[in-house]
Amino acid sequence: MTPRNDPLEAAALERFMRATRAVNAAFDATRGESGFEPDGHSVARSLERLDAALRELETSEQSLDAILSRRAGH
Template sequence: MNPRNDPLEAAALERFMRATRAVHAAFDATRGEPDSGQDGRFVARALARLDAALRELQTSEQSLDAILSRRAGH
């Protein structure tokens, strides 16, 4: 293991974990009860938040995979 890669790997793993938590929070928000006066805005915002969280999760996973693959020599 190259010690120079450890901070990069740790940062990528932390980003992935934050993204995972954000997806869980965003998903939970889609299951909430909208206020009656908000019409479809509540649902639209919750779905937009979930979509953004899923994109970040995908990006962070790809980054982490790339770092781990380089470390493994693939």
């Protein structure tokens, strides 16, 4: 792949990288639950955060794929 100064591609790649980091952080938070609240709110919040991060990762990946496919002429 030849590097280009395509601002749309750069923005999509940055979004994907941010989403990847957010998934990693959210996953780490779910594993780091040392104490469970009696009502389970902290666990639920951690899982909601992970779910949202995974959705953003999927969306950002689809956007990046579309941009790269268009660039490759597919």
